[in-house]
Amino acid sequence: MERLGFWGLLMGSVEKSSDSRKLVTCSKNRDEESSSSSSSASPLKRSLSRNTSPSRQIVVKTKPRGLEEETVASFGKQVVAADVPMEESIWAMLPEDLLNEILARLPPFMIFRIRSVCKKWNLILQDNSFLKFHSNVSSHGPCLLTFWKNSPQVPQCSVFSLPLKTWYKVPFTFLPSWAFWLVGSSGGLVCFSGLDGLTFRTLVCNPLMQSWRILPSMHYNQQRQLIMVVDRSEKSFKVIATSDIYGDKSLPTEVYDSKTDKWSLHQIMPAVNLCSSKMAYCDSRLYLETLSPLGLMMYRLDTGQWEHIPAKFPRSLLDGYLVAGTQKRLFLVGRIGLYSTLQSMRIWELDHTKVSWVEISRMPPKYFRALLRLSAERFECFGQDNLICFTSWNQGKGLLYNVDKKVWSWISGCALQSCNSQVCFYEPRFDASVH
C-alpha cells in the first residue's frame, strides 16, 4: 500500500486476492463485528472467509477496512470474467461496428490502457466519433473525485469508481499552482478556483481527456462562492458566482456562459449566504441558505433574479448541507440535537408548494455511530442524482444514501484518510468539452 502524501489509498478491486489486503483492526470495530459473515458478501468472498481461522480478535482478511456493518453499496451486477482463452482471431474477425459496441461499454478509465493492445484498437479508441458514442452508451456508475495538494503543493487527483470499486490516478500536472479550491463537477467537467497573486481565477477541465481552460476574469475581482452547471443538450456550461466568501461585500451575481465566453452581471443577492456547502443547483435554479432573511434564496438563471423562499429550518439543526437531487428535488442534510447522545442525522426534502422541509429519512444509529465517533467530528456531505454521500475524514469512510431505494450503505474499497482533500461526485465523460 503506497502512501501518497496525506493519503493511504486502498485498492479495493474485487479481483484481488485476500492476501493483498493486510488490514489493521480498529479496536472499536471488534464489538460490532459478528462471527457470521455478512449476508451481502458475494459467493466468492464467502468461501474465502470460511477458510481463514475463525477468531474474534483478528479481522477476517477479506473484509475491507471499515466494513463492520452489513450493507455494502452495489451498482449493478459485478461479474468477474475468468481468463478463458477464446477461439483464434475472434476479435480480429468481429465486424467493426460490433467491436465498437463492445469497446463503448468499457469503463472510461480502461479505454486508455487498452489502446496499446493493437493498432486497430489504438485507432478506434482515439477516434472522436467513437469517444462521443462511448459517452452516449450506458452510464458507468457514480464516481468520486478527490483533489488535494501534496507537499510541496503538487496537485493530486484520484477518481474512485463506485461500481468497479477501483481507484484511478489522474495526472494533474496541467493544473496551475494557483488552483486551490475544487468548486465542483457537472457533466464530466470539473471546476477549480484560486487566487493567482491578487486575482481570483477560475478554471474548467475534463480530467479524462486532460483538457483544460482558464476562464476569463469576472467583473469584480473577489473570492466568490461558485457553482458550475453543464447543459448537455446545449453543449455548454455556466458558472454562477454569488456573494464573496466573507459575506461582507454586496456584489452583483455574475454568470459565465461558455457559449459567449463572457461573464454577465445580474441582481445583487439581497442576503448573506452562509458557505458553499449550503448551495445547490437543480431545475435551472440555484438555492442557497441564508441567515438574513432566514431561509433559502433562490436564483433563477432565466430571469437573473433572486427570490426569498421562507422555508423554516428544522429546530436544533446543527449542520444543514444543501444537496440537489434529480429534477426539482432539493434535500437538506444535517444533525439534530445539541447533545451528542441524542443526536441523529436526518434528511429533509423541500416541498415546493408548501414551502416547508419534510423529513424523508434518518440515518440509522449504527451508521451514525460508525461515521462520527465524537459529536464534534467533522464530516462532509454532498450528492447528485438522488445519491447522498457522507465522508468522515477521521474515520476514513464513505457512506451512501440512495434516496430512491431508501438504502444506506458503505462505499467499500474506498479508504479515505485526509482532512485536506476535497471530494465531489464526478462523471467521467469523453465528450465533455471545456469550450
Add this chain to the structure above:
Amino acid sequence: MSKIIVLKCVGHNPKDFELDEAVAVQFGCIKDLFHSDFDAESKIVVDVPMKFNSYIIGRILEFCSSRASFSSDRAYWEQDFFHPCREPNQRKRKELIAIMEASEYLGMESLVELTTQSLANYLKGKNPLTIRSLWKVEGDLTAEEEAKALAMGVAKLGH
C-alpha cells in the same frame, strides 16, 4: 387477419420459424413489414444467411418470447453465458458471439446491448498483455506508439 413472418434457416439443420406479431416487432428489420401494403393473409418468408444456424435463431426467439411476456430474461441470459463460478465454456462463448452477430443482423437492439455488454465484461479489469494472449490479437504497435498510448490519460492505481 394477422400476418405471418417465417424465418427460413438453411445450412446444417434447416428449420423454418413462424413468428407472431409480438415477437416479430422486436426485430428492427422485420417490424416494418407489418406496416407495408401486403395482403393481410400473406405469409412473408425471410431468408436468414447461412452463417446463422437454426440453433442460434432458436435462442434469439427464446429471448424474444420471454421478453414479449415481460419475464426477467436478462438475468437468466447473463447467468447462462457468464457466471463467475462456473467452469469457462468455450461452446457458450461461441454461442454468445453468434447470437450477438445474428441479433445485429436482425436489428434487435436490446439483444445487441445485452451481448456486447457481456463481452465488454470479459475485458474489464484486464491489462493489454492479457487481452492479447487470451484473445489472439496481435500486438502490432511499435514501441514508440505503445509508449505514447500508455502515457496518455489515467492509470489504475497499484499498477
